[in-house]
Amino acid sequence: MISVEHNLLHTGLTSVQGPLVFVRNVQDVGLYDRVEVIAPDDSVRAGRVVSIAAQNAVVEIFQGTDGLSLSETRLRFLAEPVQLAVGPGMLGRVYDGVGQPMDGGPPIAAERKLRVDGSAINPVRRDVPREFIETGVSSVDAMNVLVRGQKLPIFSGSGLSHDRLASNIARFAKLRGAKQQDFAIVFAAIGVTFDTAEHFRREMDEFGALQRIALFLNLASDPSAERLLTPRVALTAAEYLAFEEGRHVLVILTDITNYCEALREVSSSHGEIPSRKGYPGYMYSDLATLYERAGRIRGREGSITQVPILTMPNDDITHPVADLSGYITEGQIVLDRDLDRRGVFPPVALLPSLSRLMSKGSGKGMTDEDHPALASQLYSSYAQAQHLKVLSSVVGEEGLSKSDRALLQFGERMENDFLNQGDVRRTLEDTFEIGWRLLAALPNEVLVRLSDQQIEQHLASFRHGG
Amino acid sequence: MNEAEVFWINGPVLKAQPVGSMQMKEAVFVGEQRLAGEVIRLDANSVTVQVFEDTTGLKPGSLVQASGLPLAAELGPGMLGCMFDGIQRPLTGIAQIAGDFFDTGVNVAPLDREHRWEFQPSLKPGAVVNEGQTLGLVPESADMSHRVLIPPGVNGKLEWITDAGDYAIEDTLARVRTREELVDVAMLRRWPIRKTRPCARRLSLQAPLLTGQRAIDTFFPIAKGGAASLPGGFGTGKTVLLQTVAKWSDADVIVYIGCGERGNEMADVLDEFPRLEDPRSGRMLMERTVLIANTSNMPVAAREASIYTGMTIAEYFRDQGFHVALFADSISRWAEALREISGRLEELPAEEGYPAYLPTRLAEFFERSGRVQTLNGTEASLTVVGTVSPPGGDFSEPVTAHTRRYVKSFLALDRARAQARFYPAIHPLQSYSGYLEQTERWWQQRGALQWGAFTKRMLELLEEQARLEKMVKIVGRDALPPSQRLVLVCADIVVQSLLRQSAFSEADRFCSAEKQTEMLKVIELFLQQADRAVQSGVDPDTLTGLPITRRIQRMGEDIGNDNLEALALLMHDIHDVFSELAPSFPEAGDDAA
């Protein structure tokens, strides 16, 4: 038996499969320990131990196994987990998918190293997220309130304008009451094109926010196994910025679908029994270890708000990537291809969209006392309008009652006047006004979600005065 | 102590070579950090252990130490108002040591060893005692006395009992001479979490668990001691409904398990419950609640254990004669934990990768619910309600399908309703309750003689509505005769007034049994009057626009539990409106004349 010590180079590869390397005769290595892999051409790759059976270990190589050979590849087992060096000056920088600066600047003045897997926040130490973020987007502010510390993904489809919406939110978001320098953005590109990442960077540059952003880039051309690491290093940086430097951090992760595909690829190399559509059975728990890193902690200044983006294959919301995400996140903003085609921007499909923290961040003392009733009525009437639209396409508009026709028209105005706002930022007050105005055109009998007083107070002026 | 040496590690599961013997389900400690674990398989030369903590950095060669005892919960005073993880480690205690984030190897005992509780003995030395008998009381809060019982299996003579006074949970309070030995009795007990606690006998179910939710109490009741499941796709309102029921139901003790769900939801419970009062007893909700939180990002093996830990605690309170309700969110996450562990062991999967023993485990779990006569003869109950999260919202998947076999109330949440923000999104035609008969008797005893007939009629109306709506899609509403259009109008009113109930409306989040009874009367009256009006020639669609209709549809939120006269007034006004609408027809009482 070859005796191996830490930090000594180790050979003994028995097999290479996908991103996995099987090694024999290892000793004293721990589960998930970091591994450096020295390829035959002397380049160094990062990996980690993913399972151990007696003296055999399986190592996952983040940068892929292309060019490795059984005899000439050397491994260095390090007795530590995969970590990210964090310290002041992390913002305004560009990093690669494993968290190494790649902008030609100096290395990060590391204060310390944090495990990229993070640790779960003890639920008793969590603070309930409830501070309203004004995003300037009506369909979010009135209908799907985003609060600090929430995880609110965008469920999109390929080719839809999720990037534009995300960058608008990043630019418009007004963190009420926070000093402007407290806020930071962490952007993780996971298997997206260079264009997407560059476009976001440019927008932020024009907006003058580049110094508040940390970009982590795993591009479409980068190795897929690295995608498992990219959101983790980005979130580790976010945790440092939020909970140690006290900033309010907005984390944009795009595209989670690419992440999940990488997970599936690695899982299948392990020969694991797949669950739905070939994705591993533990994908829910795995995604939770990313999404649950959003939040607020009692007694700490900062917060992590996540806006992950995922593209639903075939626009299918029951696809495991969207489905499992929806089961973990605190709502979702769903984009709609039909609205997009009609030029509505942002093309938010209201009915399937949801913010679960809406009741925390809206209402008296936060937005407006009647905000919840307004949203509830808009939802209810819009749902009715959608239903009538289908009905009228069959039986014709003549078959509809007067109030039904009013509802139909309301549905159209919801899309054209309320949802559609282009790249213009709307204040919450403007958004509310549009909402009340549209409701004023409906007869009271369909306004069951509003009290008499709310009808009197908010709708009367539109109905009489003009 | 027996030991084993680790040689195989895969995520939360490891295999080790034993020296000496270990038992199935035995609690073990792993490695230098003493990570908590449990034996889940025994083979000739290896034991398989599931580890309840993060195994990062664990190495082959580490030692597994046997504890000699099965994985157990600690039971005694001091659980109410606390939050534990899946293996009952107190989360506040852990935070005191590890800080805001979890760390491994932090071992804190579930119950406080130092705290001194007031003990009031109820027995005298020399008494003949039997298992389950109350030895004394420990007032845990203003209105809640914890009963210290003679442990199961202990029968004999009370040799000695301590005086009233303050004691720690490990202090010996009494000694019982049994046929075999002298048994010391303290407040602290241990019970294997996977083993059902004994009772004298199981009783048939009788009363409903009053949840304050009309859709449940009036339409699909859950009996005290019954089992219910609440399936629904993501965002359909399972958690909100479960938490609402946990808040307002008339149980004495609540065990709420966040099994593989969100951290913020548990923080929310911790934030809200201490500020809410039980509408019946006036005591703070937190004082009757035990919380178990093993969120989605916490170790999966502990998630698997969490529902048993919660169940054991619930049974412990049941044995004291309380009506206990256990809520688990979500059974699917538990099943997935089971699947993940099973997958790591490379067991042969049955449906969708779930192990073949999934149905058995589900059956065992739900069977621990029930109404019982406890060992000391009192009547008590344990109601179990679990949410189910079917992938893609498809109810035919294994966890939803199997759970359905073991529960009698099935409250199906519907995506379309949730999307229109119609809450609770319970689908009245897909849901059912097998407890209608028992609860009908209960309501009748309380004077609501027509309860069964009313609810049956409502459900028929909703079925008729579904059928007619299909027709409307083809022929248009105008083509329907007035009697059928009336059905549509009435059904809509039932839906809007009875089924719709916001969990966030202060007046409506909880609806008392009295208010429900009155509301039913309002609806019944409306249906009756509307029927007559239409028969006398009134167009049903004009009813929709009446201000009175709007008042009926909003009565839940506009009229509070303490203002039932307003419902009487509403009925009065309904009479007035209809006698004006259709003045010619005779009043109900005039028929005989």
Ligand SMILES: Nc1ncnc2c1ncn2[C@@H]1O[C@H](COP(=O)(O)OP(=O)(O)OP(=O)(O)O)[C@@H](O)[C@H]1O
């Ligand atoms: N009874 C209710 N009253 C008012 N609002 C509700 C009610 N039920 C649900 N909601 C709204 O719907 C949202 C989603 O509900 P909830 O979190 O309970 O869904 P869920 O079924 O538990 O989803 P998941 O399976 O993803 O956990 C809530 O955040 C709330 O805004």
Ligand SMILES: [Mg+2]
């Ligand atoms: Mg839920």
